[in-house]
Amino acid sequence: MKRPKLKKASKRLSCAKRFKILKKVREHHRKVRxxxxxxxxxxxxxKDIGVPNSAPxxxxxxxxxxxxxxxxxxxxxxxxxxKQKERAEKRKQETxxxxxxxxxxxxxxxxxxxxxxxxxxxxxxxxxxxxxKFRCSELNKVIEAADVIVExxxxxxxxxxxxxxxxxAVLKHGGKKRLLLVLNKIDLxxxxxxxxxxxxxxxxxxxxxxxxxxxxxxxTVRDASGLMDHSRAGLTFGRDSLMQTLNxxxxxxxxxxMLKVGVVGFPNVGKSSIINSLKGIRxxxxxxxxxxxxxxxEVHISKKVKMIDSPAIVAxxxxxxxxxxxxxxxVEEEEESPAEAARVLLKQCTQEHIMLQYNVPDYRNSLExxxxxxxxxxxxxxxxxxxxxxxxxxxxxxxxxxxxSYYNKTPERRGLPPHLxxxxxxxxxxxxxxxxxxxxxxQIIKRVRCPNQAFSICFSSKGLTAGLLRVSEIPExxxxxxxxxxxxxxxxxxxxxxxTPDSERTLPQQTVQQESMCKQIKGMAQPVSVxxxxxxxxxxxxxxxxxxxxxx
Numbered sequence: 001m002k003r004p005k006l007k008k009a010s011k012r013l014s015c016a017k018r019f020k021i022l023k024k025v026r027e028h029h030r031k032v033r034x035x036x037x038x039x040x041x042x043x044x045x046x047k048d049i050g051v052p053n054s055a056p057x058x059x060x061x062x063x064x065x066x067x068x069x070x071x072x073x074x075x076x077x078x079x080x081x082x083k084q085k086e087r088a089e090k091r092k093q094e095t096x097x098x099x100x101x102x103x104x105x106x107x108x109x110x111x112x113x114x115x116x117x118x119x120x121x122x123x124x125x126x127x128x129x130x131x132x133k134f135r136c137s138e139l140n141k142v143i144e145a146a147d148v149i150v151e152x153x154x155x156x157x158x159x160x161x162x163x164x165x166x167x168x169a170v171l172k173h174g175g176k177k178r179l180l181l182v183l184n185k186i187d188l189x190x191x192x193x194x195x196x197x198x199x200x201x202x203x204x205x206x207x208x209x210x211x212x213x214x215x216x217x218x219x220t221v222r223d224a225s226g227l228m229d230h231s232r233a234g235l236t237f238g239r240d241s242l243m244q245t246l247n248x249x250x251x252x253x254x255x256x257x258m259l260k261v262g263v264v265g266f267p268n269v270g271k272s273s274i275i276n277s278l279k280g281i282r283x284x285x286x287x288x289x290x291x292x293x294x295x296x297x298e299v300h301i302s303k304k305v306k307m308i309d310s311p312a313i314v315a316x317x318x319x320x321x322x323x324x325x326x327x328x329x330x331v332e333e334e335e336e337s338p339a340e341a342a343r344v345l346l347k348q349c350t351q352e353h354i355m356l357q358y359n360v361p362d363y364r365n366s367l368e369x370x371x372x373x374x375x376x377x378x379x380x381x382x383x384x385x386x387x388x389x390x391x392x393x394x395x396x397x398x399x400x401x402x403x404x405s406y407y408n409k410t411p412e413r414r415g416l417p418p419h420l421x422x423x424x425x426x427x428x429x430x431x432x433x434x435x436x437x438x439x440x441x442x443q444i445i446k447r448v449r450c451p452n453q454a455f456s457i458c459f460s461s462k463g464l465t466a467g468l469l470r471v472s473e474i475p476e477x478x479x480x481x482x483x484x485x486x487x488x489x490x491x492x493x494x495x496x497x498x499x500t501p502d503s504e505r506t507l508p509q510q511t512v513q514q515e516s517m518c519k520q521i522k523g524m525a526q527p528v529s530v531x532x533x534x535x536x537x538x539x540x541x542x543x544x545x546x547x548x549x550x551x552x
Contacts, residue, residue, distance in 0.1 A: 132474045135311040138296050139264065140469065142310040143169060145296075146262030148178045148249060152269045155183045155209075157408045157459065158197050160323055161266055163313050163467040167205075168419040175427050178249065181207040182242065184270035189407045190453040191445060196410040198441060203413070204420060205428055208245065209441050210238035211448055212273035214402060236277045237448050241440035243278065243305070245432065250304035252431055258306045266327040266465065267291055267312035268400045275299050275307045284309050288401040291329045314474065316466040322348050323465045326400060331393075338392035342366055345399060349406075353457040357404070370395070406457035417464070 013021075051058050143149065149170045153161040162181075170179050181201055186194055186209050194209070201207040213236045250259035263271045272284035272293055283299050285292045290312070297309040315328035324330055325341035343366035346354065354369070355362065360376060363369040367388065373379075373395065374386035381387045398404040416425070468474055 132314045132468075133471050135294065136314050136468060136471050136474060138294075138311050139313065140471075142262040142264060142296050142308050143177075146177065146260045146308055147254060148180060148246070148259060148261045150180045150182055150261055150263050150274075152182050152184050152263060152265035152271050152274060153201075154269045155186045155189045155194060155197065156406050157326070157461050158183060158201060159408065159411070159463065160327065160461045160465050161269055162464045163266070164417060164419045164464050165467045165469050166264060166313060169469055171419075171424050171428075179205055179428055180245070181205045182238075182274065183207060183209045184212060184274060185402055186211050186237070186445070187448050187450060188402065188405045189450060190456055191450045192453065193407045193410070194445060194450065198445075200410050200413065202438075204416060204425060206245075206432055206434065206437065207441075208238060208242055208437060209444050210242060210270075210274060210277075211444075212236060212270050212277040214273065237444045238440075239277060241437065241444065243302070244440075245437065246305045247302070248433065249431070254304070258300075259304055260306050260308060262308045262310060264310050264313065266315065266467075267329055270402070271312075272309055275301075275309055278307065288397055289332075290400055291332050313467040313469075316468050319465055322461055325396070327465050331396065337389070338396050339366070339370065339388060342370060342392040342395045345396070348460050349457055356455070357457055404457070405451040405455065406459045407453070408459050408461050411462070 051061055055061070143166075149166075151162070151166065167179060170177050183194070183198065183201070189197075198207060198209065246259060246261060253259070263275060265271050267290040268288075270286075272286035275284050276282050276286060278301050279299060284297060293309055293311050295311065299307045299309065301307050312329070313327075315324060317324070319327070321344040324336070325344050330336040331338055331341055346366045346369060351363075354360075358369075358373060358376075360369060360372040363372060370388045370391045371386045374388055374391035377391065377394065379387040379390040379394070399406070416422070
């Protein structure tokens with residue numbers, strides 16, 4: 001029992017308990033001896049009887065044994081001295097600082113080095129896959145391998161999601177590859193606007209409407225939970241129509257093998273989400289973050305159809321600011337700040353619509369809007385200052401993700417685009433049941449729930465978005481290494497310092513320039529002398545208050 005003032009419990013026992021333990025021990029030893037006697041096992045080793053006296057050459061045998069014993073002792077002593085010398089050398093190497101290179105590494109050190117090398121290799125592979133040239137080469141592989149190219153368009157800005165270079169690269173094969181347009185995210189635009197865009201696009205290319213689900217899980221998670229999501233976000237519209245069209249093309253053009261369908265488009269238009277919706281489970285990586293798909297991925301949808309997921313199209317730098325903000329990965333690649341992208345997008349929107357959508361007061365510029373948004377959402381930094389960068393990142397995520405409802409007005413038709421001809425349009429419509437596609441699109445638009453136009457933001461974006469498909473057109477990306485960062489730090493530390501004549505301390509050149517500007521401003525303003533003596537001021541001032549005359 002542990003006593004209150006002692007840190008450990010006492011080991012003292014009562015006499016009865018101690019004698020009982022000793023009795024049990026004696027009984028156990030007795031039992032062990034009895035069993036050993038029965039089995040014939042002897043505890044003591046037999047004594048060496050040595051060489052009997054009657055043996056011949058006894059003296060020679062004893063002499064040889066003694067000689068061998070001495071040789072063994074000498075060998076043992078030699079080994080002991082060698083080990084002692086080796087330990088002394090190791091200690092000397094450790095003091096000189098060379099023991100780490102000389103002694104063999106432990107298993108733990110080898111394991112840590114191997115893990116570090118694997119981590120560096122994975123980082124190098126991920127960095128290579130995130131480059132524009134790698135994405136462009138993967139996209140070209142998808143175009144070459146696919147029989148049908150499905151260009152996914154965001155229904156909120158369909159014209160801005162079309163890439164003329166991509167369509168031209170597909171149609172130059174002379175009818176060997178087909179091009180289909182899929183309007184995704186149809187639940188985020190008003191119905192009238194959606195019908196106008198569908199009518200506008202169907203004149204140029206076969207167009208299907210689609211609404212992908214955003215609540216799919218992996219097969220293991222779905223089997224473990226056993227629950228199905230029946231919410232509006234979990235519903236898929238347009239799956240049967242798209243699968244029927246692809247199966248018809250597979251039966252007509254690829255009767256022997258499988259139809260390979262490449263899904264292409266700009267970032268975050270819903271390429272991977274469409275494949276997941278067609279498959280019924282999450283097989284491709286998809287999310288709010290842009291640029292998650294970095295290499296091509298093949299997914300078997302049915303016995304006749306195989307989909308190929310592709311990385312996003314690289315937007316050309318010659319595009320306008322709003323197109324680069326929505327259709328490129330400049331923010332993710334740290335080529336542009338989220339605040340600058342938000343400023344460009346706010347210029348293309350009506351201020352009243354933004355105020356109603358985000359429930360913020362009237363603002364004068366983008367910085368003030370982001371400040372209001374940060375305060376409203378609770379994005380604060382240390383000292384309760386609004387985090388403008390976080391608010392800008394959230395604002396940009398609303399526009400690129402499947403959350404914000406905005407629309408773009410349909411332009412007036414002025415003929416076909418320069419990269420299309422009437423013969424190409426006829427070839428794209430050949431072999432497709434366009435009547436059934438029109439009927440399926442109408443039924444889907446009736447069933448889907450679309451937002452009201454009064455609660456949506458009107459966004460102005462004109463023209464197609466140019467893309468880069470040739471690797472040679474992509475400029476070289478400058479890789480910033482740790483050496484460059486250290487050199488820049490040294491350059492900043494080595495800023496020229498100038499001594500002022502008034503004081504002996506050294507100030508940076510920028511500080512000296514600021515002081516010179518302040519001196520110029522002081523020279524322009526005339527100083528005014530102020531008398532701080534109150535008694536003298538009262539004597540000189542005739543209008544001063546006099547208690548003897550003024551106070552009654």
